[in-house]
Amino acid sequence: xxxxxxxxxxxxxxxxxxxxxxxxxxxxxxxxxxxxxxxxxxxxxxxxxxxxxxxxxxxxxxxxxxxxxxxxxxxxxxxxxxxxxxxxxxxxxxxxxxxxxxxxxxxxxxxxxxxxxxxxxxxxxxxxxxxxxxxxxxxxxxxxxxxxxxxxxxxxxxxxxxxxxxxxxxxxxxxxxxxxxxxxxxxxxxxxxxxxxxxxxxxxxxxxxxxxxxxxxxxxxxxxxxxxxxxxxxxxxxxxxxxxxxxxxxxxxxxxxx
Numbered sequence: 001x002x003x004x005x006x007x008x009x010x011x012x013x014x015x016x017x018x019x020x021x022x023x024x025x026x027x028x029x030x031x032x033x034x035x036x037x038x039x040x041x042x043x044x045x046x047x048x049x050x051x052x053x054x055x056x057x058x059x060x061x062x063x064x065x066x067x068x069x070x071x072x073x074x075x076x077x078x079x080x081x082x083x084x085x086x087x088x089x090x091x092x093x094x095x096x097x098x099x100x101x102x103x104x105x106x107x108x109x110x111x112x113x114x115x116x117x118x119x120x121x122x123x124x125x126x127x128x129x130x131x132x133x134x135x136x137x138x139x140x141x142x143x144x145x146x147x148x149x150x151x152x153x154x155x156x157x158x159x160x161x162x163x164x165x166x167x168x169x170x171x172x173x174x175x176x177x178x179x180x181x182x183x184x185x186x187x188x189x190x191x192x193x194x195x196x197x198x199x200x201x202x203x204x205x206x207x208x209x210x211x212x213x214x215x216x217x218x219x220x221x222x223x224x225x226x227x228x229x230x231x232x233x234x235x236x237x238x239x240x241x242x243x244x245x246x247x248x249x250x251x252x253x254x255x256x257x258x
Contacts, residue, residue, distance in 0.1 A: 011064065019076075025069075033070065037063070040059065041063065044056065044059035096115075097112075098115065114152065116151065117151035117152055128151065137207070139196060140207045142193050143207060146200050156197075162198045163198055166195055168194075169187070172190065216254075219254060220250045223253060224247055224249075
């Protein structure tokens with residue numbers, strides 16, 4: 001038997017044992033597992049951002065366990081089981097890839113995405129945006145919305161026009177900010193949405209980019225704290241200009257270590 005099948009069967013057998021014999025596993029439901037699955041997904045995202053391949057492998061395993069757990073719960077309720085779950089995704093993939101399993105021609109990534117969205121509409125979806133999860137983080141959601149409408153041709157002609165939209169939204173936000181209006185938040189959201197759109201247009205994933213910047217800031221700030229501690233001072237007791245000296249030192253240290 002294929003080693004992959006042996007390993008997967010081992011996981012299924014362990015899941016059966018845990019559900020039968022472990023008090024914690026016996027108590028779990030779809031609802032109780034949901035927040036844990038979200039946490040595991042973010043842990044995988046962290047590992048990917050940090051390019052930690054060992055951690056990525058471990059987090060994939062954790063998510064595999066969750067998918068098997070949900071399938072086990074489904075089988076106990078008689079609604080579905082692992083076999084129907086796997087056959088369902090296989091059937092969907094075959095149906096959504098007629099350029100592989102049929103006679104449709106799609107030679108570029110964009111043609112594949114366009115076909116994908118058209119097929120979903122043929123399957124009964126009333127909107128190309130139906131498949132965007134409501135609970136997605138807003139930055140990710142903006143990217144997915146823009147990707148999906150692009151799939152049916154709702155897209156800018158060139159990046160210069162996309163950037164003009166960014167400037168336009170910035171100007172609108174500044175006008176609302178100057179008068180401290182109730183529309184500042186909405187206009188700021190438009191600025192973010194337009195920036196995500198520009199990033200997507202030029203091939204940058206805004207969520208990934210911000211995750212990298214967040215981690216970069218954390219690294220620099222923590223080095224600042226370490227430097228200040230070695231000097232016998234606390235950052236909170238320093239002026240902004242004094243803290244900026246530590247910031248530049250931390251920045252230069254990280255650059256020299258690259």
